[in-house]
Amino acid sequence: MHLDELYRKGRSRHVSVIASTQAPRHVPTSFYDQCSFAWIGRLADEDKQKRLREIGGLPKDALPPISSLKNRQWLLSADNGQHFLTTTVNVGGE
Numbered sequence: 066m067h068l069d070e071l072y073r074k075g076r077s078r079h080v081s082v083i084a085s086t087q088a089p090r091h092v093p094t095s096f097y098d099q100c101s102f103a104w105i106g107r108l109a110d111e112d113k114q115k116r117l118r119e120i121g122g123l124p125k126d127a128l129p130p131i132s133s134l135k136n137r138q139w140l141l142s143a144d145n146g147q148h149f150l151t152t153t154v155n156v157g158g159e
Contacts, residue, residue: 102143107134
């Protein structure tokens, strides 16, 4: 099964796929539109933020400002952008 096909058909076949990318480019759209949730790290670049909104099919005001995330903070987007949660990862007992 090709990776794109796995993204598109895996859910109905009860296949879990854990995947990541450093930047929202050079991956098939099924990578984004078939996911149950997404963890988003700090992105200060407005064009990259816009791309994430486009990928999620969300209007500009539907996605909380990810530019305000601090180092080691992550935004969880779940249920097609209906729920958001921010969390901080502590490293080395900080």
